[in-house]
Amino acid sequence: GQQVMQIPQYQHVQEGEDFTTYCNSSTTLSNIQWYKQRPGGHPVFLIQLVKSGEVKKQKRLTFQFGEAKKNSSLHITATQTTDVGTYFCAVNSGGGADGLTFGKGTHLIIQP
């Protein structure tokens, strides 16, 4: 089945520092989605990447899809307290594979 590893599990940063989380798969992916879950909340869709080498930006967030479509990253520039939460990647391998497989998430903790 589909497997995905997300690192790091926890990341503590000072407010204003940058943050990056990585999502790695052993198989080629059809698409990857990123979600954010605030403490006590539910996951909220951020973005989807489908093309090899794709880069998308949302304000201070930059999302990249690797050339081989096996990995992805989410980078936040100059973190703010509103960025606190857990960031999940969710992948599908295509080819009839059913389901989105979620990574275990990276918990972002920001110290003011």
Next chain:
Amino acid sequence: DGGITQSPKYLFRKEGQNVTLSCEQNLNHDAMYWYRQDPGQGLRLIYYSQIVNDFQKGDIAEGYSVSREKKESFPLTVTSAQKNPTAFYLCASSISGTWNQPQHFGDGTRLSIL
């Protein structure tokens, strides 16, 4: 407002008891999903339905059952066969059942054992 409504927010189950979690959506989405989230973990797919009157098992379907008699409703029953039911249960929906559509989540139900 359009969205997904899950109820109840908190639920307690006694040993040997079946409980049903409600999920209703007014987004006119074809596909609906149930996930289980354990502390510090990602989401694991229990069941999904790509169209009304049809549903499929996900990765951890044992001890759970679902129905999809109406497009807007996808209730999940946690049966007594599920020996470790304590978790956060999330319902989601998407426009279609292809795996390249964003999923919209409800606020979740926290289930605990008495």
